[in-house]
Amino acid sequence: MLPAKDSPGTSRGGDFRDLPGQARPRRGDPCGRPIIARRGRGTGRGGATPARVRRRRFGPLACALALGALSVLPAWSDYWTRPEVGDYIDGLVVDHALDRDWLIRAFRGAVKSDDVIRKISKPAEKALAWHEYRAIFLTDKRIDGGVEFWQAHRDALDAATRRFDVPSEIIVAIIGVETFYGRYLGTHRVIDALSTLAFDYPPRSAFFKSELTQFLLLAREEGKDPLEPVGSYAGAMGYGQFISSSYRHYSVDFDGDGRRDIWTNKTDAIGSVANYFARHGWRGRNDPAVRVEIGDERVLKVADAGLELAHTVGELRALGAVVPDRVADDEKAALFTMGLADGSEYWLGLHDFYVITRYNRSALYALAVLQLSEAIGSRLRAAGG
Numbered sequence: 001m002l003p004a005k006d007s008p009g010t011s012r013g014g015d016f017r018d019l020p021g022q023a024r025p026r027r028g029d030p031c032g033r034p035i036i037a038r039r040g041r042g043t044g045r046g047g048a049t050p051a052r053v054r055r056r057r058f059g060p061l062a063c064a065l066a067l068g069a070l071s072v073l074p075a076w077s078d079y080w081t082r083p084e085v086g087d088y089i090d091g092l093v094v095d096h097a098l099d100r101d102w103l104i105r106a107f108r109g110a111v112k113s114d115d116v117i118r119k120i121s122k123p124a125e126k127a128l129a130w131h132e133y134r135a136i137f138l139t140d141k142r143i144d145g146g147v148e149f150w151q152a153h154r155d156a157l158d159a160a161t162r163r164f165d166v167p168s169e170i171i172v173a174i175i176g177v178e179t180f181y182g183r184y185l186g187t188h189r190v191i192d193a194l195s196t197l198a199f200d201y202p203p204r205s206a207f208f209k210s211e212l213t214q215f216l217l218l219a220r221e222e223g224k225d226p227l228e229p230v231g232s233y234a235g236a237m238g239y240g241q242f243i244s245s246s247y248r249h250y251s252v253d254f255d256g257d258g259r260r261d262i263w264t265n266k267t268d269a270i271g272s273v274a275n276y277f278a279r280h281g282w283r284g285r286n287d288p289a290v291r292v293e294i295g296d297e298r299v300l301k302v303a304d305a306g307l308e309l310a311h312t313v314g315e316l317r318a319l320g321a322v323v324p325d326r327v328a329d330d331e332k333a334a335l336f337t338m339g340l341a342d343g344s345e346y347w348l349g350l351h352d353f354y355v356i357t358r359y360n361r362s363a364l365y366a367l368a369v370l371q372l373s374e375a376i377g378s379r380l381r382a383a384g385g
């Protein structure tokens with residue numbers, strides 16, 4: 001899997017600003033009637049607690065009692081009794097017409113994960129140099145795995161390339177970098193990971209609450225039990241490790257069975273990765289990136305200044321980058337230094353390089369995907385296609 005700082009799920013979701021806000025006023029108790037304080041966990045101390053707060057705290061519990069749900073409770077869960085979760089459930093019922101009983105069942109099953117908190121709050125590791133990063137992904141095993149995946153799913157890959165105009169080697173390389181072709185799909189239940197990050201990790205609470213909402217909407221749309229899916233600690237799912245909002249926006253039912261299933265259906269996963277690239281503007285006309293030499297060190301002042309293509313190739317040539325002739329002056333570009341064990345190499349990221357960084361906002365990631373895709377393509381051709 002990717003290093004924590006480059007987690008695809010975490011870094012991929014920033015695009016979606018059309019998500020409903022979550023800071024909503026209370027809309028009455030979940031059962032629509034007064035709640036009576038009870039003894040036991042979560043019941044507080046009767047008269048010392050204002051009635052409004054009591055209702056907020058006991059809403060889901062009392063509601064479930066009224067539904068006779070307590071008898072089937074396997075254990076206390078942290079979430080469904082918490083007032084902020086009660087508020088959140090209210091908001092989902094009102095704003096998205098999600099079924100209250102279905103939500104209560106989901107949050108009764110959701111379990112806080114200390115492991116998720118540990119992973120997301122891990123101090124930033126030393127940034128990997130390019131040669132270290134490359135060594136993780138450009139291995140014989142991952143290249144051979146890509147050839148095998150391509151051969152096993154050639155029809156779906158060909159169809160995706162025809163429909164979305166995204167090359168098979170890019171689709172295969174993305175799935176290879178994200179999950180080693182489906183071998184590592186994550187071990188955290190998504191409902192646990194997202195509930196933990198939404199309600200027990202304040203620094204990213206707004207983002208993950210939004211993803212939790214997207215996940216619940218997704219589960220309803222796809223007829224999936226929200227307690228089932230597993231994924232990364234940040235809630236990324238399936239072969240291409242889509243977070244919930246990406247899943248809802250970009251996944252496709254590519255085998256036509258009426259469901260978008262990138263959890264287990266490789267054809268849907270292939271089509272969905274291709275659609276993600278198509279929707280983010282993949283062109284496929286020119287090289288995504290080219291290696292350049294530095295003729296004048298002045299050009300290094302504009303290197304590594306972010307992923308945006310802030311210059312034209314002509315400007316970079318004028319500053320001292322020695323760019324292969326086939327690259328036109330008017331192409332947009334960004335210059336990156338890629339650290340080697342001994343020295344550096346320099347790369348121009350061009351339009352499609354930028355598109356790869358929409359999948360995961362890292363130049364190292366984009367170059368690794370490109371080089372893995374080329375290595376898989378060459379090995380497949382060497383093996384006779």
Ligand SMILES: [Ca+2]
Pocket residue numbers: 252253254255256257258259260261265268
């Ligand atoms: Ca399908």
